Amino acid sequence: MSRAGAGDLRSALLALAPDRPLGAVGARELVRASLVAVDCTWAARELELLGGAVTGRVFRDASGGATFPLRRAPWGEPLARPRAVCAVGAFDGAHRGHAALLGRARYEADARGAELAVVTFSPDPADVLAPGRPGDALLPPAVRQHAVMELSGADALVVLDFTPELAALPYERFVRGALDALVDLECPRRRARRARAGARLARRRGLHMGRARARAARRRRDRPRLPRRVGAREGFDVIGMELADEGGAPISATRVRSLVRAGRVEDAAGLLGRCHYVSGRVEHGRGEGTGFGFPTANVAVDESLCLPAEGVYAGFVAVGAMAWPAAINVGKPRSFSPGERDAAFLEATLLGFEGSLYGEEVSVVFARWLREPRSFASLEELERTVLGNVGWVRATLGERGVSLLGEGDS
CATH class of the missing domain: 3.40.50.620 (HUPs)
Structure with missing residues (x-):
């Protein structure tokens, strides 16, 4: 977990945009730096x-x-x-x-x-x-x-x-x-x-x-x-x-948690020195994104873990030695009525993935906040918004999976 340039990580994440894309090498390094390797020795x-x-x-x-x-x-x-x-x-x-x-x-x-x-x-x-x-x-x-x-x-x-x-x-x-x-x-x-x-x-x-x-x-x-x-x-x-101090206040786990819960994942990353991520098992979910032509992963996360605020985020879903760009929805589905609420969920729409992830353990990396949760007046409005989020991820983080194995890895 490299901490090089950790102080600049927040600025780098906030600067991401379709006209300033991350690129495959940058994506690989961002995910690798975010995930904690398990040392079996x-x-x-x-x-x-x-x-x-x-x-x-x-x-x-x-x-x-x-x-x-x-x-x-x-x-x-x-x-x-x-x-x-x-x-x-x-x-x-x-x-x-x-x-x-x-x-x-x-x-x-x-x-x-x-x-x-x-x-x-x-x-x-x-x-x-x-x-x-x-x-x-x-x-x-x-x-x-x-x-x-x-x-x-x-x-x-x-x-x-x-x-x-x-x-x-x-x-x-x-x-x-x-x-x-x-x-x-x-x-x-x-x-x-x-x-x-x-x-x-x-x-x-x-x-x-x-x-x-x-x-x-x-x-x-x-x-x-x-x-x-x-x-x-x-x-x-x-x-x-x-x-250690950052921005005139001490760096502490309490401060990081507060930022994550507020959806400010870029600010949290600046203090962590890596992007915040959670891990969980893929289960059968709503499959909302599938209707728009994209595979989705409904991730069951342990309730003890700190989840970001409800909203949509850009990030990656990592499985084994691969990671896929994803639009990540955290919250409770509102469908077309602001009064409707179901169980909390984390659902990621993956770009470039083919196959099934059901039953797999995955890690969801949060790189950027995209928008607040909202209700929609029609299916057309929902589709337009979802496709807009996916389009931003495609243009900025990529449209296919990246290998997390670098030179010298196996």
Whole structure:
């Protein structure tokens, strides 16, 4: 997921028009940069700490046969822990702000001669602490994990099950009983005193978190045991980073969600560093576009995911190694009466596709907002509008599928 030129992505999307088309190469690169690749070389092992109060999984690249040991093996034999810098966060969306934090953590790990371990949570802590919210995940949990691994270049990813029991843990107990069981965050003062001054940075470990997460820790009941104080006492650095800024406001998952829900997918893409997309299974739907001579895909999307506002968008539908330009309708069908409402749907009209997608898992990429939803006075008006949307997509994004395999891919 390339972040090159992410700051210019919003402008590039807004500039798309029939007289400034994307082209096949541009389409391929846009879709490839938007989708999160799933790396099958990462292997997982289960973990259980603090008497079962903390559970989860540790992911590490298994292509080289490496392992990420716990502090103590099940049979009680002590194991060496990796010397590591940790970055902690939910990382929903893996947006440009996360890229900045993880990039700083990677730099610190390299400077200290340590590994980088990214610690995240599943489900998102907000879903546990504030249940009943509308679907707002920018990425499904499993996809988010792969995005974080790709974005950070981490040596290991620790995914902790976020439960009420974990939420109730005092901060110091979480660090000492959970993080410290996985990686070497300690630096005994006796060893530090004997160390040469120039080696002090390398011997100290680091714990990175966004300012918002650090403030949340300070609001907890264990107020006197602030993250920095715990780190100072135990011999590791706690580095609270300010969120990356865009347009005078911090880049955050909350801000991205707000833009997506408002239909401002171009603005959201500028913060994400990629186009927003959702995945789902193609089901039998209304087939409205079929009557106009175009194949349509009715996509059932998990209700936990963040969908754009009702309306019509230009984008792509990706299946395997191919992607097709599409006019994407999100919302509830109004037919010819503003009072009629059926179940919510996501229906994409594909250009250049032949065959059947029923039962297939597809990814729908939102590149541009085209128009608000509306009711129509006649079938002729509906047909005219739909064909106009499809014509814009054809002239701007292309009229046939593009391969997502570039040079050197297979």
